[in-house]
Amino acid sequence: MKEVFFVTYGGGHVRSVIPVIKELKSRGHRVSVLGLTSSVKDLKKEEIEYKGIKDYLNLFRDEEVQLILKYGDMFIDEHFDAGSGLDKPEIKVYLGMNLWDLSVQFESFEKAVELFNESGKNCFLPVNSMERILSCEKPDVTVVTCGKRAEKAAAFSANKMGIKVVRIVDLLGENLEIPYKAKVCVLNSYAKANILSSNKNMDEQDVVVTGQPNIEPTYTKEQLRDFIKKYSLDRFNKVISFFSQPNIAYREDVLLEFIKLMEKRTNFMGIWKTHPNEQMDLYTKYLNTLPPNLLILKEEDTNLILSKSDLVITFYSTVGLQAIAADKPLITVNFSKNAHPVEYDKLGCALLVKNTEEFKNTISLLLENNNLRARLKEARKKLKPPKRAAQNIANVIEYS
Numbered sequence: 001m002k003e004v005f006f007v008t009y010g011g012g013h014v015r016s017v018i019p020v021i022k023e024l025k026s027r028g029h030r031v032s033v034l035g036l037t038s039s040v041k042d043l044k045k046e047e048i049e050y051k052g053i054k055d056y057l058n059l060f061r062d063e064e065v066q067l068i069l070k071y072g073d074m075f076i077d078e079h080f081d082a083g084s085g086l087d088k089p090e091i092k093v094y095l096g097m098n099l100w101d102l103s104v105q106f107e108s109f110e111k112a113v114e115l116f117n118e119s120g121k122n123c124f125l126p127v128n129s130m131e132r133i134l135s136c137e138k139p140d141v142t143v144v145t146c147g148k149r150a151e152k153a154a155a156f157s158a159n160k161m162g163i164k165v166v167r168i169v170d171l172l173g174e175n176l177e178i179p180y181k182a183k184v185c186v187l188n189s190y191a192k193a194n195i196l197s198s199n200k201n202m203d204e205q206d207v208v209v210t211g212q213p214n215i216e217p218t219y220t221k222e223q224l225r226d227f228i229k230k231y232s233l234d235r236f237n238k239v240i241s242f243f244s245q246p247n248i249a250y251r252e253d254v255l256l257e258f259i260k261l262m263e264k265r266t267n268f269m270g271i272w273k274t275h276p277n278e279q280m281d282l283y284t285k286y287l288n289t290l291p292p293n294l295l296i297l298k299e300e301d302t303n304l305i306l307s308k309s310d311l312v313i314t315f316y317s318t319v320g321l322q323a324i325a326a327d328k329p330l331i332t333v334n335f336s337k338n339a340h341p342v343e344y345d346k347l348g349c350a351l352l353v354k355n356t357e358e359f360k361n362t363i364s365l366l367l368e369n370n371n372l373r374a375r376l377k378e379a380r381k382k383l384k385p386p387k388r389a390a391q392n393i394a395n396v397i398e399y400s
Helices: 013-026 040-046 053-061 062-080 088-106 109-123 125-137 147-160 190-197 221-230 251-264 302-308 320-323 358-368 370-381 388-399
Strands: 004-008 030-037 141-144 164-168 185-187 207-209 237-242 268-273 294-297 311-314 330-333 350-353
Touching: 004 013, 004 125, 004 147, 013 030, 013 040, 013 109, 013 164, 013 388, 030 040, 030 190, 053 088, 053 125, 053 294, 062 088, 088 109, 088 125, 109 330, 125 147, 141 147, 141 370, 147 164, 164 388, 185 190, 221 302, 237 251, 237 302, 251 268, 251 294, 251 358, 268 302, 311 320, 320 330, 330 358, 350 358, 358 370
Parallel strands: 004 030, 004 141, 141 164, 164 185, 185 207, 237 268, 237 311, 268 294, 311 330, 330 350
Antiparallel strands: none
């Protein structure tokens, strides 16, 4: 039996680990989870026991706790979305602990604030806090899914303490440097080649093709039937879904194009799925004027939406990989001059929209051109992952 500690953020990250957590528990391993920010919604929904950052305040001295709460109070109102459904005291401690940790690293709270104002949460790397948390949990293996903030800090701290690390890579590993020692679980052979290319110090045996639990559908026939009925999807000729992401400067421009498209194509149903970390302010002003064939959904299961989609659109979300695995035509949108972290169009399995003028025409082209659809379908086959991803990743953890 192993003691396994998961550190996870929300969205695709937590949805990648939930099936693995369940699999490990079914094998008799002891599992503990640090649920960060929006991950707690999915953890609660799946009835998985977890701790938040504030549950570890007892690991800090009284004067440290006072600073953590003080720093959190200074920034919580600006960085908390009241409509998010998250626990405000937890987010306050999350902000405060990260700022405290940063101030310890630079021996200056002023420097910590300067970095936070410049880079936002991207500057967070709470290695001191994570070392205390790992000392408390005493795991045999620490599992992380992204290379940022507390998850990255957990991996660094685990290396320092001699605790084994398993990293689940949710994208295709392009130009992804992993600056710590870990067993790495990847989607497919293409992702494995990318990881090895970007990490020359990594042995081939340390990168394992496991598939990705988040892209494997887990819904039942009854859930799919209820989903179709709930939104009357069978009344429409086509369903087009857009999976949004936060921090995209031109997001509203794309939303407006999507609204225009649905106003003209009344025989289509449009579904705009927001990201768990998106604030809803952008959408509030449009909710009362949306055409009846356009839904803005926050909580629905991504795989249910994909199952009924005739066409999937995103910026560069991991949902693109889910669409590929589900064998769905894919469009990506990038109005900026900077390349996205994942460029599905360069892999030959998606079309790229570079401006508002191309938006409607590219959708029509992909829906109507059978030869183009066939070519993209062939490209999708090359990126198909293996099945039983949760079991495969559990095996990696078990034998680490």
